Amino acid sequence: MSAFQDLMQFERDTGALAQVAGRLGWDQEVMMPPGAGEQRADEMAVMEAMLHARRTDPRVGEWLAVIDPGDLDDEGAAMVRQIRRTYDRSRRVPADLASALARLTSRAHRVWAEARADDDFAAFAPTLREVVRLKREEGAALADGGDVYDALLDDYEPGATAAQLSEMFGALRPRLVALRQAVLERPQPPALQGTFDEQAQMTLARTVAKTFGYEMARGRLDKSVHPFTSGGADDVRITTRTDALDPFNCLYSTIHEVGHAAYEQAVRRSYRFTPLGQGVSMGVHESQSRIYENQIGRSRAFTSWLYARMTEQFGDLGLADADAFYAAVNRVKNGYIRTEADEVQYNLHVLLRFDLERALIAGALEVDDLEDAWNERFLADFGFAVDKPSDGVLQDVHWSAGLFGYFPTYSLGNVYAGCLHKALRSDVPDLDAQMAAGDLGAATAWLRDNVQQFGGLFAPREVIQRACGDAPTEAPLLDYLEAKFGTIYSL
Amino acid sequence: MSAFQDLMQFERDTGALAQVAGRLGWDQEVMMPPGAGEQRADEMAVMEAMLHARRTDPRVGEWLAVIDPGDLDDEGAAMVRQIRRTYDRSRRVPADLASALARLTSRAHRVWAEARADDDFAAFAPTLREVVRLKREEGAALADGGDVYDALLDDYEPGATAAQLSEMFGALRPRLVALRQAVLERPQPPALQGTFDEQAQMTLARTVAKTFGYEMARGRLDKSVHPFTSGGADDVRITTRTDALDPFNCLYSTIHEVGHAAYEQAVRRSYRFTPLGQGVSMGVHESQSRIYENQIGRSRAFTSWLYARMTEQFGDLGLADADAFYAAVNRVKNGYIRTEADEVQYNLHVLLRFDLERALIAGALEVDDLEDAWNERFLADFGFAVDKPSDGVLQDVHWSAGLFGYFPTYSLGNVYAGCLHKALRSDVPDLDAQMAAGDLGAATAWLRDNVQQFGGLFAPREVIQRACGDAPTEAPLLDYLEAKFGTIYSL
Structure with missing residues (x-):
């Protein structure tokens, strides 16, 4: 040999x-x-x-x-x-x-x-x-x-630099702060009411996972404290969780993990067990989970299909119609916790952590000053004060695990999802009609063919650029968020 | 170092x-x-x-x-x-x-x-x-x-020889054949009637497993096609199966596997991951699973406790009383399949395989003559003819897997269980009263202290001899079977 x-x-x-x-x-x-x-x-x-x-x-x-x-x-x-x-x-x-x-x-x-x-x-x-x-x-x-810091970041996002991300995130932050403020000045749409059988939630989660193209014969869905995806190729397992008062937690956790899992399931078979045999970076991985969860899963079109399925499964949801359901799915409200944040505010949580951890690694911020720095930045971006460390600087596991450089890949994934969504809409003009019918075949096939199948073949930015035709920027994500929440909140 | x-x-x-x-x-x-x-x-x-x-x-x-x-x-x-x-x-x-x-x-x-x-x-x-x-x-x-053949046997039962086993099994066979014939000439006691909810069977199986001292915090019970035990030390998992018409299948498979699992869970903590850190041989392992399943689990005393639990769980069982339940648990009937055999006939199935596989390895029997040899021996010991290969020479997976030398350890385990049971009764005089109250603490502690804790410290025969005081022989097993089935079938 x-x-x-x-x-x-x-x-x-x-x-x-x-x-x-x-x-x-x-x-x-x-x-x-x-x-x-x-x-x-x-x-x-x-x-x-x-x-x-x-x-x-x-x-x-x-x-x-x-x-x-x-x-x-x-x-x-x-x-x-x-x-x-x-x-x-x-x-x-x-x-x-x-x-x-x-x-x-x-x-x-x-x-x-x-x-x-x-x-x-x-x-x-x-x-x-x-x-x-x-x-x-x-x-x-x-x-x-x-x-x-770039050297640490490279573990999660090969080839990315903090300087490049800073520029992107610098453009993101002011428009997200402004959008957040504008939305929160408007009246809140009604939230979902009632309690929801947890086994029925899991049944619906299975239906939704299959709708998004997750292959159950090469995976399985269980419950765990924190939802996650594990494994590659023909054995890619996902977990979700249930909360009797909040079925969206179960459903959107499932869809998010299906995005990760579909990526792993779609990588070319011949790459199995090789260095090309998995998603190429955390950012590209997150782009898949987030476009499944948000741009598709929380769209007006798909939520109308989901509204019908939930009504079948649970009866009256205490919401007037599919429009009210769409607004309930996309409610923006004050909160301290990153993992519970909506599309408008999520990246503000991430940007805060990115700036703080870069300063820690650079020695520009000492750990003794970290709590104050966190609270100050949170007040500046979110407009209200952190009430206790478990809602602030102690909320995430990452730093205790030494995962410096991981946080920015979440927002990079959202930026990439924005780019991919724009390209997908251009290539599949009747996407809304398909999604409203619960047919995600064209959308998931587009992602499979243009992103997922390649595994580690191309560099992270390259795979997004090839799929979209342009170098990725934050603009499509911002345009999408401003249009979507502008409509929901009548801005 | x-x-x-x-x-x-x-x-x-x-x-x-x-x-x-x-x-x-x-x-x-x-x-x-x-x-x-x-x-x-x-x-x-x-x-x-x-x-x-x-x-x-x-x-x-x-x-x-x-x-x-x-x-x-x-x-x-x-x-x-x-x-x-x-x-x-x-x-x-x-x-x-x-x-x-x-x-x-x-x-x-x-x-x-x-x-x-x-x-x-x-x-x-x-x-x-x-x-x-x-x-x-x-x-x-x-x-x-x-x-x-001894060299192959040594993989499963270190130190054992075919000559030694032949002598033991040679004494076993005629008395088992005679006991089988005597029992089958008597009228059959009534069998269990009805259908039994499979989830309720699993609930009861969990109760029974805990009663036998299985530590759920260091194991778990699931379902699988064939029941088995897996793992060692603090992570010893068992499986069982359910059949709506036959709850004994689920219960006694569970008790059998709990015997294996309790052995693994009881090995001295300091032996973990070492060559002493598991059961010392297949024969000694089987002695634990069989004494749990048969000498304890199918005893008159324990079945009276189990009868009460089953009646609580399933209501009327279609049996007159605890005596009838005991007889139903211990029914002896004609059958082709080793894994479904009762205590009287089980070892006859094993002895048949032991003699045939020794002859195959020695070259005294050719594979082309194996089916005839099987059918002839089966007729001689069981008194009726094999109807088809899947009920005869093709029923077990072992030979296809190359496991020559494995079969005799099943019967050796039964012989050891007979010896241990005799010694246990001598050391715990009120065993029946305890078992009738569902208290297996003294019995399982005796096995833990005298057999299980040692893992691989002593040679297989030695650990049995130390526990019993005497060198193991087939006599206690035969005495136990003849007394037990003599009573049930009024011989």
Whole structure:
């Protein structure tokens, strides 16, 4: 066999083991007995150590050294590019730093959870300080002289830079603040009323998942505390949750996860277990979950179909008609929590975190000043004050887990979803008529053909640009939000 | 670190990975989407290859070479003994034979399933011939000049020999044949009548599992096509099945699996992930599942408690009283299928297979003559003829999977259960009163303290002998069966 074939076999085996590790993660959240936590942590640690050893295996370096990318086709060259990137990054971080970070973030997660329960940021601050210190070290090792935050960001969004995102987000923020203010000055449409059987919610969630093209034969839908998607290729599982008072929580969590899962299910079969065999970045992944959830799932057309299904399932919803249902689905109201935010306000939550975490990594903001900085920024953008740390600086798990560079990919995903939605509408002129009939075949096929099938073949920005014809900007998202909420709230 | 510590760390990591592979097996039977089969096979193959590589890793040989067992305590010496045994056996089988066997048995399973569906032994015979040929080769490699069948048996029951088992089983057979005949000449007691809600069966199964000491916080109970137990230490999962017409299927499958699971849950915590960290052999494992299921679960005393619980759950069972319920639980009737057999006939099914498979491996019986040999022996022991291959020679999966040497451990487990039951009754004189009150605390504690906690510390026969005080023989099982069924059938 050639070095390339040897390398690919090695990578496919690593990919299969990574799938196994991912399945353990699913099991832990959905099926694992409560008393098995410590044992599972030990099992995961061995799997992770083995995966790390394979990713930094010197044989990978030897294979890479003798492969000439010029001898390969586009797919082969993309494989080698991805493998080299992972190999170089993995080897740049000293083993003792990597294991110190693993130990610290495992402990930090517990400290954060307790501090959040006690609403006590000071109890978390010393640990977070240590996380920031080690993440700066890791970023510096990865950056190799370049920008430290960019080096961390690259884990989630290869090729993106904070400067580029700042420019995009800088254009987003004032128009979102203005839109938010305008909407909240208007009278609120009525909300959904009543209680909704939780098993019936799951039944409807299954129907909706299939409507969005999720292949149940290659996945499954369960409940978990936090909804998530897990796995790749022929075994992509999603979870949702139910709340008797809020069926939208179950339904839109399901649609969001179906967006992620459909992406994984649609990647070309021949890429399975390879570095091209999954969604290319967090931002592109989020573009799929968000266009499914928002631009399609919360559209006037699709909600009219959903209104009929919900009325069939639950009887009278206490809403006058499909217009009232559409307004109820898209209600904008004050809230502290990012994960519960509506389309208008969601990105303001993210931009706040992006600016703060960049300042932390750059050393321009100290952890001791983080709570004040959070509260000040929140008041400025949202117009009311944070009431307690669990509604503010302690609400998200990310920093305790060391995930600096992750937050901006949420908003980048929304920006990409805006671009894709514009292109989709242009390519499928009667999209609204189809969605109103509950027919999402053309929409999901467009996304599959133009984005999802490629997996890791193209760079993240490139795949969006190829799908849309233009370089991605924030303009389509802003235009869409202003038009949509302008209509709902009669601005 | 010393060589012993290095070796133990390596073994613990291997043990953790083996737990992960086991969890995948559970997932495959209970949770996996139907379309994920091929992908899962690939994932399992990589896990198995990795486990095999670790078990035959030359470093293990180097560590073993420098460790002096005289420097170790009893537990350390037992660890090293087990590791050496696995290492030596794994390395004796040539890699190309091992992979040929893996490929062949994977194919043979499909061929067998089709042949069974078509009731066509001739369609399976050529493949089985090849399996027997390769198993002989494997046995010869393992035997290293010793007995080939014993070498295969050693995989499931370390230290046991066919000669020893033959003597035991030779004493068992005539008395079981005679007991069977005597019982079947008597009038049949009434069977259970009615249909039984399957969710209610699962609810009762959970209650019964807890009554037998299964720790739900370190396990879970689900449904699967064939009941099984999976995992070790703090994550030991069981499955059962339901049949609306036969709630005993669900209940006694659950109790059987709880016997296996309780063993795994009870092994000393410090043995976790090590070669001592699981049940020591298939025979000892089966002794636990069978004493839970039969000597306890099907006793007059316990069934009176169960009768009350079933009446609470399902109302009238169509049986006069607890005596009639006890007789219904223990009905002996003609049947072809081993897995559905009662306590009187079960071992006759196993003995038949043991004699035939020994003859196959020894070359004293050819595969072409196997069906006739089966049918002849069945007629001799059971008094009626096999009607079709799926009720005869094609009924069990074992030979297609290459599991020669597995069958006798079922009967050995029953023999061990007989010995343990005798000793248990002697140590817990008011066992019946406790069981009638649904209190299995003393019985399960006795098994935990005298058998289960030791995991792999002692050799299989030794652990039974230590628990019972005497070397195990078939006499207690026969005495128990003759007394029990003599009473039920008024012999």
